[in-house]
Amino acid sequence: MDHEIARHLADTWGLVLLVLMFLAAVGFLFRPGAKSYYRKCGHIPLSDDERPKS
Template sequence: MQTALYETLRHFADSWGLIYMFTIFLAVTAFVLRPGAKSHARMAAQIPLHDNEPAQEDDKS
């Protein structure tokens, strides 16, 4: 009984799982390469460099 379930799930993952993962890959690639993404990526890359507030350290003595 367990072998039949394993084979069924493996067949599903081999066929539809591969199609699902490839679709996700295409969607992420299209999202990254869309027009206007370059400016958003540059802004996101600069976020760590715009630290306007100094770090506050707690003095626990």
């Protein structure tokens, strides 16, 4: 395999792979039932369960 063939494969199939990975990540984030989990995680920095030691 020479450099031109490797470059062509990386240009075409590399782009397809990255797009599929992006769509999988977006699909995972917006799956049904995930809203309550991410809302709960979003409120973690705002909770004052422990007071800082001074």
